Amino acid sequence: MHHSIKCLSVLWLCIGLVFISCQKNDPETPDPEIPGLQFDTTTYITTLQRDTANFAHLQMSVSLPDQIDRIEIYHTDPETPLDIIEKYRGMHLLEFDYPIDISDFLQDTTLIYTLKVYDMKAHCRHKTFIFHIKPFSTPQITLPDGNKLFTDLPLYKIRAHFTTGSIPIANIRFTIDGKTENLPLPEEQITAYTLNRSISLNYLKEYTITLQVKDINGRQHTRHLTLTKIPGMDKPIKILCEKNKDKYEFQLEYNQETGKITGIDLIGHYKFTLTYGRYETANLITQISQTGYDTQQDVMTYTYEYDSQKRLQTVTTDHNGTSEIQVSQCYYDAQQLTGYTTGNTTIENIAYENLGALGKPLAEIWNTNLSEIRDDNRTKASDFCTVKIPSFIEDLPHSMFVPLQVNIPFQDIFLSRYIHLKNVSYTNNQITTDNYDYQTDSQGRLSKIIRKITDPEGNQTSGYIYSYIYEDTVSPE
Secondary structure (H helix, E strand, C coil): HHHHHHHHHHHHHHHHHHHHHHHHHHCCCCCCCCCCCCEEEEEEEEEEEECCCCCEEEEEEEEECEEEEEEECCCCCCCCEEEEECCCCCCEEEEEEEEEEEECCCEEEEEEEEEEEEECCCEEEEEEEEEEEEEECCCCEEECCCEEEEEEEEEEEEEHHHHHHHHEEEEEEECCCCCEEECCCCCCCCEEEEEEEEEEECCEEEEEEEEEEEECCCEEEEEEEEEEEECCCCCCCEEEEEECCCEEEEEEEECCCCCCEEEEEECEEEEEEEEEECCCCCEEEEEEEEECCCCCCCCEEEEEECCCCCEEEEEECCCCCEEEECCCCEEECCCCEEEEEECCCCCCCCCCCHHHCCCEEEECCCCCCHHHHHHHHEEEEEEEEEEEEECCCCCCHHHCCCCCHHHHHHHHHHCEEEEEEEEEEEECCEEEEEEEEEECCCCCCCCEEEEEEEEECCCEEEEEEEECCCCCCCCCC
16 A cells, blocks of 8 residues: 555656646746647546557647647656657647557556647647556456365355456366366356355365366466365354444353353443243243343343244233233244234245255344334345354344344344345345455354445445454454
């Protein structure tokens, strides 16, 4: 970054020196209203790709009321011209073209040239040209998740992005444990391709994967990565949340025998206690209590009741002794929740995402109190990744617990089973309300989730950053 600023400063310094030189040594430029004057002094800036250009051209139309005397071309030294052209002396009109050979430039380069046109009365007019030279295209492969991947899931989606600059892609090869296949490409020529390929993982082992892209000129690029299936992933001990200048810390408590979350302490704000009940062979959450920090005067209790098939039936809240039924009835297709009734409203067709071998996780996002949900304000998760969120509360019935004081963080880190990259409108998949990104550490554990909120105009505004802290990691300052 500092290097770029320094180069930019030098660039504009050179332009300034040429301008000052012309103003100091030459008579003032005539008023542009003079009849017959045509001379565009606007700085010309363009980018040239070496795949398609061997020359940069200093081109301009010149029309002067007085005859041209000479044209001087300056490059690196504002005092000494690179070339002096006198063959146009005596002309009024000129379509000027001066080619610059750029065939020796093989890296990112910026070239600056200035034309100074003198007329017979020694008036000087000048124009600056800036060329950003881009090197020959080379195939590239980007791995957003890195080249060492870990999972305890039976399925994993490999993400990669292939580019070949301005030269079309010829083929892309995918190899896993020595078995190679050419990926299908569209009929039309393309220079970019995004891979989202799901791989079944049947064994606890390290899988070796090779990706290769080749352009139609025969140039190619190869990346190697490993994907290791492990028995289980570590649980975080706390999660740091940052929103603009505000910072929060969630400390997690677990049952040592079951590994289930039993307590969530939002330091300085709220404490949540999770109570489990035994339903035949299953431990299900029967109650969650929320208390104000260091006080027993502000208590909200959520109570969950189930039927004989271990399906949620009702949700009741109690706030400082005042009870209210949040959900009076739930509706199912076998074991899958399809809707529920809250107050006088019935919510139907709850959204799910089909992830194949990973099942159909709930995709519905509860952004408001259950009784206030309508189809026009419903939201769902989209673009799921095969990365588990280790703080997901496994036994929370259908994510029907929305502490309104911290509902966005709870949705992101406790109520979502898998990482997803978008939240979209329930009624229109093209309307994105939030975008996500994530990072993993060297052991494949989730280390960061980034949520960016999108306003109605499509601009990304304030977001949330969640940092996962494990027993063997050091908290960031």
